[in-house]
Amino acid sequence: MCGIIGYVGKRQALPIVLEGLTRMEYRGYDSGGVAIVGAETIxxxxxxxKVALxxxxCRLETIEGAVGIGHTRWATHGEPSERNAHPHKDCSxxxxxxxNGIIENYQALKEKLVRKGHKFVSETDTEIIAHTIEEYAKTEKDLSTAIRLALKDFHGAFGIVVLSKKHPGTLIAxxxxxxxxxxxxxxxxxxxxDATAILPLTNRVIYLNDGDMVVLSENGFEITDFKNGNGRQERKTTTIEWKSGSAELGGFPHFMLKEIFEQPQALRDTMRGRLLPDEGTVKFGGLKPFEERLRSLDSITLVGMGTAGFTCLAGEYAIEELAGIPARREVASEFAFRRSAPCKQGCLIAVSQSGETADTLxxxxxxKRRGMLTLGIVNVTGSSIAREVDAGIYNHVGPETAVASTKASVSQVLLQEMFALYLARMRGLSKSEGxxxxxxxxxxxxYAEKILTSAGSIKRLAKKYKASRSFFxxxxxxxxxxxxxxxxxxxxCSYVHVEGGNIAELKHGPISLIDKNFPSIVIAPKDSMYEKNKSSIQEIKARKGPVIAITTxxxxxxxxxxDTVLYIPKTLEMLTPILAFIPMQLFAxxxxxxxGNDVDKPRNLAKSVTVE
Structure with missing residues (x-):
């Protein structure tokens, strides 16, 4: 949600900042802004x-300067408007x-600042940051000291960048x-x-920790700990392997379609170097120090939000059926607030493409408070979840630009099922079964490549149903x-009302909605549930409901x-979701x-939800 970029160097900042905002458009936003330090003013x-606007x-203005910041906003406090767009300034x-983030105590801080004579022009929580820094700067000549004092007043989550006309060669974050x-x-x-905004300039990065403040100039940077006052901090430099060109369309009309067609390679990359065919098992290097603890687990909880959370349902079944360990999927936001006893032989698996999902964190x-082992399945190296869990597994599928997740989601299912096999072989599953x-x-x-050859027929199917207003x-x-x-x-993607559910629930209420104008998509591969699914399809048809079936x-x-049948190759029951996802992605x-929708950047959505 939202995007921040700041630049300090020898080049003109404006084109770099605007390009960075363009590269972060996929995160979701409703407005944007830039601030560039010039010779005498900002x-x-x-x-x-859109960023294009x-x-x-900016083209209508003469904007020169080698230090600047930019932001794309996804509204939380105050309506989407130019007035509420960032950057925000102080009175002077x-x-x-x-x-980025939410200042939870902004209203109390604002009232205090108003009493001191500060004037506010927006409805945002962000504006109080500028005014709070201004207030401390009245007594502190050093800008970094004023910012450090201000930061201690804020409750909530935040990532900030600050410019000052009195300190023109400096940027503080x-x-x-x-x-x-x-x-x-x-x-x-x-x-x-977001790393995508940085990659055109450099692939050498430092992932800041919570509590870090960094002062940047063209000559270098210094990181300090504003939270605990521990002074200068050393942080590991990481080289990002993704190429900036990975986020290019490559001849496809949209990133979503490109990423759908990248799924065969994404599946290969997910498995690369991890499968041990002769031994019938899987290796995860990052889990090796925890093998004994994993061997003695008595329960596993899988959490995620949105797509990541739905993939956990497949993981739940695989872990219970293969490894024999009680497993349950929970919505991450609910787990965080559930009152529960300590669970020292339990494990939490956190699934997130971005590795920054606030509820999952x-x-x-x-x-951890309950004493559980924590594991992460994430796509972004060095992300907050990757650093906060005890151990983790990376998807290795490269950057995913479209807001709607595709290649990361099939990788998430596959990794959870590989993990289930890994545990099962520890617990007695035979080598031949593995x-x-x-x-x-x-x-x-x-198999994924074969499904993608049906894209043309699915495109025609979409034309047939484009006027439908609801689906099961x-x-x-x-x-x-x-x-x-x-x-x-x-x-x-389609902005239609769709009710997803377990088909066994159909007779318990939802079937009352079925008529000739209410299509149902039914995933019914030839597996242990096939006969029951077939009976439910017949019940829908008996009420004149159109059915699109996905089967083997x-x-x-x-x-x-x-009415229509889409086919996926025959495979093990536990692997069918990986294949069933693909025709539904194409249909959506x-x-x-x-x-006529904006496929890559659907309305009101953000790629990475970094606030609750």
């Missing part, structure tokens, strides 16, 4: 709407601030609960909330996960019942295109 330009406004126009990354260049330094902290599972896993990339998306067992994820994709290749039976994509 020029601030804002616009409601902001660029157009000396201090400019951009901010701080983080607490909202990610910031420092990019280290030659005669220039960059701060951003809170769940990790709660699990070898069978691995053999099928190795076929998944080719239904499945059972492993494919309950598929049903919820398919429903989410349709909602996110070679099963022609459903062609006599359903093409339906969104037919309806």
């Amino acid at each position: 020029q601030c330009i804002k616009a409601k709407g 902001l660029k157009e406004k 126009g000396d201090i400019f601030v951009a901010h 701080a983080r607490f609960g909202s990610p910031l990354i420092l990019g280290i260049g030659k005669d220039e330094n960059i701060i951003a909330s 809170n769940a990790i902290r709660e699990a 070898q069978t599972i691995i053999k099928e896993m190795q076929k998944l990339p080719a 998306c239904l499945g059972r067992k492993y494919n309950f996960s598929s049903a919820l994820e398919g429903a989410l994709k349709l909602k996110e 290749e070679g099963n022609k039976e459903l062609e006599k019942i359903a 994509y093409y339906l969104a295109v037919e309806r």
